[in-house]
Amino acid sequence: MVQPTAVKNEMEGDVYHPSAEVVSEAYIQDYDKMYQRSMDDPEDFWADLAGELDWYKKWDQVLDDSNPPFYKWFVGGKTNIIQNALDRHVKTYRKNKLALVWEGEPGDVRTFSYFALNREVCKFANLLRSMGVEKGDIVTIYLPRIPEQVIAMLACAKIGAPHSVVYGGFSVEALAERIEDAESRVLITADGGWLRGKIVKLKDIADEAMARQPTIESCIVIKRTGQEIYMEAGRDYWYDELMGLPISNSQSETVQMDAEDPLFILYTSGTTGRPKGVVHTHGGYMVYTYSTLKCVFDIKDEDRWWCAADPGWITGHSYIVYGPLLNGATSFMYEGAPTHPYPNRWWKMIENYGITILYTAPTAIRGLMRFGDAWANRHDLSSLRLLGSVGEPINPEAWRWYYQVVGKERSPIMDTWWQTETGGFMITPLPITPLKPGSATKPFFGIDVEVVDEEGEVVPPGEEGYLVVKKPWPGMLRTIYRDPERYQQQYWEKFKTKYQTGDSARRDKDGYLWIIGRMDDVIKVSGYRLGTAEVESALVSHPAVAEAAAIGLPHDIKGNAIHAYVILRSGYEQSEKLGDELRQHVGHEIGPIAKPEQVGFVESLPKTRSGKIMRRLLRARALGEPEGDISTLED
Ligand code: WT7
Numbered sequence: 065m066v067q068p069t070a071v072k073n074e075m076e077g078d079v080y081h082p083s084a085e086v087v088s089e090a091y092i093q094d095y096d097k098m099y100q101r102s103m104d105d106p107e108d109f110w111a112d113l114a115g116e117l118d119w120y121k122k123w124d125q126v127l128d129d130s131n132p133p134f135y136k137w138f139v140g141g142k143t144n145i146i147q148n149a150l151d152r153h154v155k156t157y158r159k160n161k162l163a164l165v166w167e168g169e170p171g172d173v174r175t176f177s178y179f180a181l182n183r184e185v186c187k188f189a190n191l192l193r194s195m196g197v198e199k200g201d202i203v204t205i206y207l208p209r210i211p212e213q214v215i216a217m218l219a220c221a222k223i224g225a226p227h228s229v230v231y232g233g234f235s236v237e238a239l240a241e242r243i244e245d246a247e248s249r250v251l252i253t254a255d256g257g258w259l260r261g262k263i264v265k266l267k268d269i270a271d272e273a274m275a276r277q278p279t280i281e282s283c284i285v286i287k288r289t290g291q292e293i294y295m296e297a298g299r300d301y302w303y304d305e306l307m308g309l310p311i312s313n314s315q316s317e318t319v320q321m322d323a324e325d326p327l328f329i330l331y332t333s334g335t336t337g338r339p340k341g342v343v344h345t346h347g348g349y350m351v352y353t354y355s356t357l358k359c360v361f362d363i364k365d366e367d368r369w370w371c372a373a374d375p376g377w378i379t380g381h382s383y384i385v386y387g388p389l390l391n392g393a394t395s396f397m398y399e400g401a402p403t404h405p406y407p408n409r410w411w412k413m414i415e416n417y418g419i420t421i422l423y424t425a426p427t428a429i430r431g432l433m434r435f436g437d438a439w440a441n442r443h444d445l446s447s448l449r450l451l452g453s454v455g456e457p458i459n460p461e462a463w464r465w466y467y468q469v470v471g472k473e474r475s476p477i478m479d480t481w482w483q484t485e486t487g488g489f490m491i492t493p494l495p496i497t498p499l500k501p502g503s504a505t506k507p508f509f510g511i512d513v514e515v516v517d518e519e520g521e522v523v524p525p526g527e528e529g530y531l532v533v534k535k536p537w538p539g540m541l542r543t544i545y546r547d548p549e550r551y552q553q554q555y556w557e558k559f560k561t562k563y564q565t566g567d568s569a570r571r572d573k574d575g576y577l578w579i580i581g582r583m584d585d586v587i588k589v590s591g592y593r594l595g596t597a598e599v600e601s602a603l604v605s606h607p608a609v610a611e612a613a614a615i616g617l618p619h620d621i622k623g624n625a626i627h628a629y630v631i632l633r634s635g636y637e638q639s640e641k642l643g644d645e646l647r648q649h650v651g652h653e654i655g656p657i658a659k660p661e662q663v664g665f666v667e668s669l670p671k672t673r674s675g676k677i678m679r680r681l682l683r684a685r686a687l688g689e690p691e692g693d694i695s696t697l698e699d
Contacts, residue, residue: 078500078501079498079499079500080467080476080498080499080500080501081498081499082476082495082496082497082498082499083474086449086450086474086475086476086495086496087495087496089362089364089449089495090362090494090495090496091358091359091362092359092494092495092496093496095494095496095497095506098509099506099507099509101509102509102510103510103512106127106510106535107126107127108126109509109510110126110127110137110351110510110538111123111126113351113354113355114126114138114141114347114351114538116354116355117143117148117152117350117351117354117390118143118147118148118151118152119141119142119143119147120142120143120144120147120320121140121141121142122141123138123139123140123141123323123347124139124140124141125138125139125140126138126139127139127536129536132536132556132561133536133551133552133555133556133563134542134543134548135536135540135542136324136542137323137324137345137347137348137351137536137538138323138324138347138348138351138538139323139324140323141322141323141347142320142321142322142323143320143321143323143346143347143350144221144222144224144318144319144320144321144346145221145327145346145349145350145386145390146185146218146221146222146318147318148350148354148390149218149221149386149389149390150178150181150182150185150218150222150389151182151318152392153178153182153389153392154178154179154182158178158392159177159178159179160177160178160179161177161178161365161392161394162175162176162177162178162394163176163177163178163180163181163389163394163395164176164181164211164214164394164395164396164397165368165394165395165396165397165417166210166211166396166397166398166399167396167397167398167399167413167417168210168258168399168400169258169259169260169261169398169399169400169401169404170258174211176211178392181214181215181218182314183314184211184215185215185218185219185222185316186219186222186313186314186315186316187307187313187314187316188212188215188216188218188219189219189220189222189223189316190311190313190316191219191284191306191307191311192219192220192223192225192250193223193316194309194311195250195282195284196249197220197223197225197249197250198223198224198225199223199224199225199319200224200225200226201225201226201248201249201250202225202226202227202228202246202247202248202329203216203220203225203226203227203228203248203250203251203252204227204228204229204230204239204242204243204246204248204250204251204252204280205217205220205227205228205229205230205251205252205253206229206230206232206234206239206251206252206253206266206269206270207229207232207252207253207254207257207266207286207376208232208254208256208257208258208259208264208266208288208399209232209257209374209375209397209398209399209400210254210257210286210288210399211397212252212254212286212303213229213375213376214375214384214385214397216252217229217328217375217381217385218385218389220328221327221328221346222316222318222319223316223319224319224321224325226326226327226328226329227327227328227329228242228246228248228328228329228330228331228341229328229330229375229376229381230242230331230376231374231376231377231655232257232264232266232374232376233264233374233376233655233656233657234376234654234655235269235651235652235653235654235655235656236269236272236273236276236652236653237273237276237602237605237653237654238339238598238653238654238655239269239270239273240272240273240276240277241277241338241339242331242339242341243273243274243277243279243280244277244279245331245338245339245341245545245546246329246341246545247279248279248280249279249280249281249282250280250281250282250283250284251270251274251280251282251283251284252283252284252286253266253267253270253283253284253285253286254266254267254285254286254287254288254289255267255285255286255287255288255289255290255291255293256288256289256291256293257288257289257399258288258289258399258400259400259401259404260400260401260403260404261404261405263289263291265291265293267285267293267294268293268294270283271294271296274299280299281299282299282301283296283299283300283301284301284303284306285300285301285302285303286303286304287302287303287304321346322346322347323345323346323347323348324345324346324347324348324542325345325346326343326344326345326346326542327344327345327346327349327350328343328344328381329341329342329343329344329545330342330344330377330378330381330484332378332484332485332593333586333593333594333595333598334550334554334584334586334595335554335566335584335585335586335595335597336585336595336597337597338598339595339598340544340545340547340550340554341544341545341546341547342378342484342485342541342544342545343541343542343543343544343545344381344487344539344541344542345542347538348487348538348539348540349382349386349487349488349538349539350386350390351538351539352487352488352537352538352539353382353383353386353387353390353487353488353539354386354387354390354391355509356382356387356488356489356492356508356539357382357383357387357388357390357391357393357488358391359494359508359509360452360478360480360489360492360493360494360495360508361421361423361450361452361478361495362450362495363388363391363393363421365392365393366420367393367394367420367421368394368396368417368418368419368420368421368447369388369393369394369395369396369419369420369421369423370395370396370397370398370413370414370417370419370421370422370423371383371384371388371395371423371424371452372398372402372410372422372423372424372425372428373423373424373425373454375397377484377592378482378483378484378487379423379454379455382487382488383423384397387488396413396417396419398410398413402428402431402432403431403432403435406439407432407435407439408439408440408442408443410432411439411440411442411443411445412443414443414445414447414448415443415444415445415447418447419447419448420447420448420449420450421448421449421450421451421452422448422450422451422452422470423451423452423453423454423478423480424452424453424454425453425454425455425456425590425591426453426455426456426457426458426459426462426591426623427455427456427590427591427621427622427623428591429453429458429462429465429466429470430459430462430620430621431621433461433462433465433469434621437469440469440470441469445470445471445472446472448470448471448472448474448475449474449475450475450476450478450495451466451467451470451471451475451476451477451478452477452478452479452480453466453477453478453479453480454479454480454481454482454591455588455591455592456581456588456591456623457502457578457579457580457581458477458479458501458502459502460501460502463477463479463501463502464501467501476493476495476497476499477493477499477501478492478493478494478495479492479493479499479502479503479504479505480492480504481504481567481577481579483565483566484541484593485540485541485555486533486537486539486540486541487538487539487540487541488508488539489508490507490508490511490513490533490537491504491505491506491507491508491511491513491577491579492504492505492506492508493505493506500572500576502578503572503576503577503578504577504578504579505576505577506575506576506577507577510535510537510538511533511535511537512533512534512535513531513532513533513534513577514531514532514533514534514562515527515528515529515530515531515532515569515570515571515577516529516530516532516559516562517529517530518530520532520559520560520562523570525570525571525572525573526570526571526572526573527570528568528569528570528580529568529569529570530558530559530564530565530567530568530569530583531565531567531568531569531577531579532559532562532563532564532565533562533563533565534561534562534563536563540563566582566583566584566586567579567580567581567582567583568580568581568582568583585597585679587614587615587616587624587626588616588623588624589616589622589623589624589625589626589657589658590621590622590623590657591623592657594626594654594657594658596613596614596615596616596679598654598658599612599614599626599628599650599654599658599660600612600613600614600628602649602650602653602654602658603628603630603646603649603650605649605653606645606646606649607633608632608633608636608642608645608646609630609631609632609633609646610630610631610632610633611630611631611669612628612629612630612631613628613629613630613669613677613679613682614626614627614628614629614660614679615627615628615629615679615682615683615686616683617661617683617686617687618687619661625661626658626659626660626661627660627661627662627664627686628646628650628660628662628663628664629663629664629665629666629669629682630646630663630664630665630666631665631666631667631668631669632665638665643662643663643665646660646663647659647660647663669682670682670697671697671698672696672697672698673696673697673698675698678694678696678697680692681694681697
């Protein structure tokens with residue numbers, strides 16, 4: 065059942081201790097004591113952290129657990145995440161501090177002080193208001209990695225309109241079904257974005273998606289790449305032209321929200337069917353992203369933080385946009401590919417901007433590692449003091465390369481385990497934590513995790529089991545948008561009072577946690593989360609395909625790669641050309657990340673008697689592994 069991963073935990077014996085210098089700078093000096101306090105009195109613990117932020121009105125109750133699993137945090141409290149991400153800072157010396165430093169792939173640079181970022185957000189917020197966007201309306205954002213992506217999200221938050229950001233690497237059907245589920249009337253997109261020296265034609269994709277989902281009444285288009293695009297009169301508007309109208313100015317009211325009001329919806333892949341809209345709130349999510357980033361990456365005023373993810377994923381929401389701004393930090397953001405035009409691009413930018421903390425994914429590290437050490441060694445990386453990893457288990461080879469070649473053995477690696485659903489880091493080292501390569505180490509404060517068997521009983525150290533969370537936490541998802549039953553069933557049915565993560569893990573004798581991988585039909589490809597069901601439904605939407613199955617198989621750089629098996633409809637002949645066409649079709653529907661590595665043509669697929677495809681068996685066969693229990697296999 066368990067997904068294959070690249071991790072071999074052969075390094076379990078090795079322990080890396082942080083330097084005295086790193087330890088002396090750390091906010092948290094005693095993990096055990098603080099963790100114990102967070103377990104003894106979680107409400108008191110979270111109230112203290114929430115108290116470090118501004119509220120229009122303080123909460124009456126920290127946690128309302130009267131209707132599990134529909135937990136509520138900071139009940140009765142009034143805030144808006146913008147109150148703490150921007151409004152608070154522009155009243156202090158941070159007004160003139162850089163909030164965002166951005167470099168485009170072609171090499172253009174833009175910077176925003178807190179004052180300037182706030183001004184742009186105010187303008188965009190007024191613009192949205194003038195287009196009739198009201199509190200509670202969901203705005204879909206489909207942009208490349210440019211500053212306007214951040215500005216648009218913040219503007220939505222400011223006026224209380226939940227944003228639904230769709231990753232710019234997604235394509236037509238992925239965008240269309242997200243627009244449909246959110247019933248968005250406003251879409252924010254761009255003419256294109258730069259990737260590997262080429263233009264990704266976002267507006268063309270958006271046009272096709274809007275044709276499939278005509279709920280969009282207004283489409284705001286940001287000019288990034290400048291090529292000719294189609295603009296539909298009465299529907300599509302250039303952002304620059306709108307910003308020039310007299311409605312825009314720099315003053316804009318931040319709407320007071322209930323702590324439990326939704327801040328955003330972010331769609332993520334699940335076991336079955338369509339992506340689910342994970343709902344996060346203004347209050348709890350704010351407290352959680354603020355505290356996790358502060359404690360784990362020790363954010364200081366003088367830091368230059370770089371989270372190399374895309375704002376279109378939860379990593380970017382929490383740690384490019386909200387976490388850094390809540391902490392008043394300076395965040396760096398880069399538009400394009402790590403190897404463009406040469407494999408030294410990242411190292412050059414670290415040197416140029418004096419990056420002090422780099423947070424990225426194992427797949428990116430492996431991708432850069434294959435070009436050798438020289439590219440990194442050519443640059444001065446001595447500004448780095450902490451490193452981070454996220455998205456999938458990091459294999460010890462990549463860990464050691466990151467530690468030695470990038471961090472010069474001075475910077476500990478924070479291997480953070482978490483999920484779209486958890487809002488922020490859940491299992492993670494702190495700068496003071498002795499590290500074991502490949503282990504995310506221990507739970508964050510207030511996070512009560514356990515490794516259990518099928519019956520929910522704790523398994524002994526060293527044994528693999530289901531990773532569950534036993535206490536609610538402020539950053540947890542509140543529900544699945546428009547589908548509370550799915551929320552209950554997906555996360556709370558199997559173990560009742562425990563949140564089911566979908567991952568398997570084991571705890572070693574020192575209490576360190578080792579994440580093994582997904583136990584369900586979710587595949588992590590280059591750290592991106594995809595469902596086998598989505599790939600399969602994209603395949604069967606092609607006229608040649610009668611049935612399809614998708615599985616993940618190990619891949620050196622991507623961690624896992626998608627392999628597909630299809631049964632053709634009568635009248636179609638298998639050929640290399642058709643295989644390639646099907647791969648392109650999946651790319652067109654979902655996005656390039658979902659393109660199968662290989663499409664195999666088969667006469668039949670192994671199924672259970674109740675008709676479910678046995679992907680486990682397909683995987684075992686592809687890997688030449690034992691087939692295991694096949695008693696449920698239909699004849
Ligand atoms: C899944 C969640 C939340 C950040 C990005 C991914 C895997 C995430 C780690 C890690 C081992 C990890 C898990 C998890 N995962 N971080 N440090 N070590 N596995 O968010 O797309 O919701 O995916 O990513 O399998 O369940 P996501």
